[in-house]
Amino acid sequence: MGHPASTEKNKQNDPQQGDKKPLQERRAADDITLVKRSQNGDLEAYDELVRRYQERIYNIIYNMTANRDITDDLAQETFIKAFRAIKSFKGDSSFYTWLYRIAVNKTLNHIKNRKEGIAMSLNSVDINVENHPDLVSLINDKTPLREINLNEIQEKLNIALLKLSEKHRLVVIMHDVEGMSHDEIAKILDCNSGTVRSRLFYARQQLQQLLSDLLK
Numbered sequence: 001m002g003h004p005a006s007t008e009k010n011k012q013n014d015p016q017q018g019d020k021k022p023l024q025e026r027r028a029a030d031d032i033t034l035v036k037r038s039q040n041g042d043l044e045a046y047d048e049l050v051r052r053y054q055e056r057i058y059n060i061i062y063n064m065t066a067n068r069d070i071t072d073d074l075a076q077e078t079f080i081k082a083f084r085a086i087k088s089f090k091g092d093s094s095f096y097t098w099l100y101r102i103a104v105n106k107t108l109n110h111i112k113n114r115k116e117g118i119a120m121s122l123n124s125v126d127i128n129v130e131n132h133p134d135l136v137s138l139i140n141d142k143t144p145l146r147e148i149n150l151n152e153i154q155e156k157l158n159i160a161l162l163k164l165s166e167k168h169r170l171v172v173i174m175h176d177v178e179g180m181s182h183d184e185i186a187k188i189l190d191c192n193s194g195t196v197r198s199r200l201f202y203a204r205q206q207l208q209q210l211l212s213d214l215l216k
Contacts, residue, residue, distance in 0.1 A: 031095040039087050046086070050079050053096055056178075057103045063173045064107045064166075074110060078103040093187055100188045108166055160210035168203035175200055 031052075037045035057078055062071040082099050089098055161169055174180045174188070175196075182193040182200075189196070 032091060035086065035089060035091075035095050038083070039089070046083055049095065049099075053099060054079070056096075057099065060100065060173065060178060061103055061107050063177055064111065064170065070110065074103070074106050078106055081106070097184070097187045101190070104170065104188060108170070111166055156211060157207075160207050163210055164203055164206060168199050168206065171196055171199045172203045172207070 031049070034045045034049050038049065054075065058071060058075050061074045061078075062068065065071055065074070078099070082102055085102075089095065161172065164172070170189075171185060174185045175182070180188075182196045185196045186193040
């Protein structure tokens with residue numbers, strides 16, 4: 001492993017490690033072009049938008065439902081609805097924010113209407129679960145919980161998440177699993193960032209209490 005200073009220097013000299021903002025801006029501008037073409041009936045342009053975001057849309061739905069068949073259906077419905085409504089897209093937010101909101105609303109409606117048992121899946125963060133800020137105190141070197149198998153902890157975490165309301169579970173998934181910022185989540189959920197922070201804080205408090213009870 002190289003010296004931290006050397007690593008940082010190499011990153012600065014590597015053109016692939018530069019500021020990401022221009023790339024994000026280029027992607028957003030490219031999205032606008034594709035959206036305009038799609039609004040004019042260009043199916044190839046819309047297919048490109050689907051390819052660009054289908055994995056991320058699939059992930060958020062799957063993390064809320066943990067059912068691949070349901071996820072496939074909801075993801076397909078999301079892109080169909082977005083295509084039908086794309087002429088109403090005014091560009092007030094990024095295309096991805098608009099699309100993500102459709103996916104989230106469809107998923108929440110599905111959960112509300114079907115009231116199915118949900119087995120949460122957080123496979124994308126299994127490797128980092130021991131470093132989760134709300135779990136550190138539960139699995140540090142000073143407690144016997146270090147001996148508990150990681151899979152057992154993951155199962156307990158899933159059980160605890162199921163006990164949260166959909167709106168609190170959603171912000172945990174979007175922030176802690178998807179890595180989205182408070183502002184991004186606020187735009188998608190059509191609320192202010194303060195509300196997002198409040199929900200996240202409450203959800204983490206509840207998780208810590210639930211995990212404390214489950215791990216006794």
